[in-house]
Amino acid sequence: MGRASLGRFSGYSVEALRKDLLAGLIVGIVAIPLSMAFAIASGVKPEYGIYSTIIAGIFISIFGGSRYQIGGPTGAFIPILLGIVMVYGYENLLIAGFMAGILLALMGVFRLGSLIKFIPRPVTVGFTSGIAVIIFSGQIGNFLGLSGMERHEDFISSMGEILLHLHSFNLYSVGTALLSLLLIVATPRLFPKMPGPLVGLIVSSVVANLFFPEKIATIGSTFGEIASGLPAFHFPLLTWEKVIQMLQPALVIALLGGIESLLSAVVADRMTDSKHDSNRELVGQGIANIVAPLFGGIPVTGAIARTATNIRNGAASPIAGIVHAFVVLAVLLLFAPYASSIPIASMAPVLMVVAWNMSERKEFIHLLKTRTSDSFILLITFLLTVFANLTIAVEVGLVLAVLQFIRQMGQSVKVTRVLPDHQDKHSKVRAHVVSELHDCPQFRICTVEGPLFFGVAKMFGSSLIDSIDHRPKVLLLRMGKVPYLDTTVDQHLAGIVHHVHSNGGIVLISGMQEQPRAVLQKTGLVEEIGEQHFFEHTGDAIDFALTKLDNKKCIGCKHFAFQECTLLSSPIRESRAGQEETHTATASH
Template identity: 80%
Template sequence: MKTAWGRFSGYSFQSLREDLLAGLIVGIVAIPLSMAFAIASGVKPEYGIYSSIIAGIFISLFGGSRFQIGGPTGAFIPILLGIVMVYGYENLLIAGFMAGIILVLMGVFRLGSLIKFIPRPVTVGFTSGIAVIIASGQIGNFLGLSGMERHEDFISSMAEVISHLNTLNVYSVGTALLSLVLILATPRLLPRIPGPLAGLIVASVVANLFYPGQVATIGSTFGEIASGFPALRWPSISWESMVNMLQPALVIALLGGIESLLSAVVADRMTGSKHDSNRELIGQGIANIAAPLVGGIPVTGAIARTATNIRNGAASPVAGIVHALVVLAVLLLFAPYASRIPIASMAPVLMVVAWNMSERKEFLSLLRTRTSDSVILLATFLLTVFVNLTVAVEAGLALAILQFIWKMSNSVKVTKVLPDHEDRSNKVRAHVVSELHDCPQFRICTVEGPLFFGAAKIFGSLVLDTLPHTQRILLLRMGKVPYLDTTADQNLADIVEQVHRSGGIVLVSGIQAQPREMLQKTGLYRMIGEQHFFEHTGKAIDFALTKLENKKCIGCKHFAFQECTLLSNPIKPLLTNSKGGDG
């Protein structure tokens, strides 16, 4: 693996110019988003700013993507708000710190690739659910409703909005609408100016000039934003707090890992580069360990800011560091002015973020398939909205696993086959087997598909159902079995024991490496007998024909094998000596 500094190889003065411009623009974009995400998460706006500074530096230095921009994101809002309401802000810092350690360990133990295997219906479901929670959570601020209590769950939050509609503030609605129009129109009319920044600045100026004191501001709601960077302080961690915050920390780590790697994949597609997923997790973990030391909230890769970084010509991780320094400069120089920003003007910022992250097109596309994926999608989405993200992800993954097991178990096939005498190479085929053409002593079965715990019983039943008591020899063609676990091994052992009890033998042909190793580890390989394993079906058939009870072959009219002509009527000479093919 290359070192983190390898991403800076070939760096030039031109690269620095590109990074300075990209970092400046992304830094300006990040400021209103950082404050909005912090407020929506139930903490002071400056904590979001601190997080952006820390994430911008540490993720850029230690992460696995050249273009990743880290910071607070909308995906974290429902989780962080729930933690703050149930456990308090101090415990949120502990959960974020622990999540950082978990992310580092995930990277060290190279689990980055595993996160990519989370099914798409689950990620689309909870992302769309989060978007609904974010947008609905801003209705009260958009309308300027007063006296509202914050609730963790969606239904209680909506009930709170409805019960306080009589406190609607027309000044807040006007401010929010002005901000929304500017957020949507600015990218089209003035593409170089970030829409959220234009919306906040213009709406703040209008509100403070024309109707001062009529709408709630950051200062009146949360107090004045401190203009300095906070001193380092260690969260008051105890064993009890660590135990209590373990589950929230795991959720933060999982979601942070998913979001950061999704963002890195988007960056790869836009630039043709390739990120290091395990190093990215380590970088994310270091940033989340550092953020609580300055009072910051959990961070992850931000897809929209990363895309903005790339579109504005970023050449290296230096752009992410510049973005962090821009945010720091604004904090030091303009913090008092930020305190005058109306809360209503920030609501549209989050609503637009929710709309952009909703993945509505993919949601509808998956829904229209009307498959089990649609069920997983709806279940994850509804549980995210009406219960919580933890339950939603757990249920979504459980449903996806059950779906996988069901599909894989149905993919296991056991087919009776015999040599096709019309085929020149005498390949074995299923269509030649019939009631009148089937050896009473020798059964050949082709097994297909992975033999694991979900399919093991089906495999055993299918084989035994094809095996009359009169048949002494069973040949299992296992060339199309890529995997076999201990449960399937036990079912195969039951089959072998039953055949052995009736005085028969089991032969195996074409077995792959993993199933062979498993049989050797469990001892079933010795039980079957090393001499009963063959590379090719033809060799196994030749061996089996030497083990038949010739007395039972006399008078048999099945003629399953070409050798049966002589075995059925031993007085006649064998005219052809064709072997069973490799099948």
């Protein structure tokens, strides 16, 4: 990785440093309110989000695979981390994050980065939209200033809790939240260079503390004063029982962290016309997630919105990400006591806007309007994310996507009987030529199209069996349009070959591609069929096949499937054949 790291800084200049300093400063300011809000929504103290942002900013920028990636806590993690904290506690969350870091690093080392990118779009849109609904709904209580509420892991119980305590809404909280929301939305339009979340947070906090102090809940009154010093190093207490217990949560964190970080890297590539290293990015994410829990930090990943902000403000290298981390560190050291006075109601709109922006509502509606199987997968994944949990949603979504893929691939496989078209000057084989009165009784030609895998093996075998029910002398399989073949199909094909051979026939194959040929070679089927029975072109295979027919059966045949049939079926040929037999018998006497 050393050479690659240096490669990312080749040609680095003073001008590039100036751009990185400016971009890092702006992104750092944007990250401060988000890191605290994400931590609070995840059920932990706000400073833990700040610690995570600092560590992620440094380690992901140094070891990651994207020049522009900004790492830190993200909204996508909120329902996962809140569920872990509520069920297992904060200490076990640190263990799960540490284990997830190891898993991410191993995924990068074993070059699994490209596999994560194959998760279908309906699944990612479904669970992202579901997470957005959970985040948004989870802030309704804070927005309204409801008191006496208990936190619940599931969506229905959370909504029930809001309805149960709706009578306790606080007008001061609602006013503060509305002011914060207005500034968050309006600031980017009026002052594009200013971060809306920070402006909304500061102005609404100042107004609340000046005009109605102690009327609404603040970070300090809810979570205690934010520590202004550096976090203490603490290695989580790992036991085998804890590892087994937290393995599933760690897998979920690793999977979601890998998906989001690589999606963010792809966004950065599009914006900058660059290319990230997906495996190295996973290693960088893994290192950051291993280190973060050692200082009390929560799991981190690539943050799409902050990465985009970094690029828009002129970032030239990973230095911008490191600068952003030190900006957050400086704010922690200098202004932590003031952050304790921020109203909880001021932070609710920050997360609500994050949820709105991450909801992918346009893509969601577009996929629903297609009314295809993708729409069904999207809806199921979304509903399971909201009403069950992300783990079940992703598992079911992936299973449905795989089944859909198998069904679609199965529909693309075709086995068609063909014969040469004598009306074509090149005598190309076509399906429409075959009819009840125009088909060779001894020679069957079948064109096979599409990938041959376990999902279509039975159909493939049945189609061929139907084609050879009359026991042809020669079966020719045209397989030039078969890009893939697995061992399940190989078994069915071997059964066909045995059937033809047992009836005294032969099997010919033309145009077979490299992968299917390699599979047949490994299973021994090439040897069983015979190397001499494989042809590059169908024409050569047909010429060879015609020499293997029983000429006696051709005499008098009226099908005329091939041009040679005119001569082979002629009665004159039958007479000549009889004369030759008589002459041979006489000579032998």
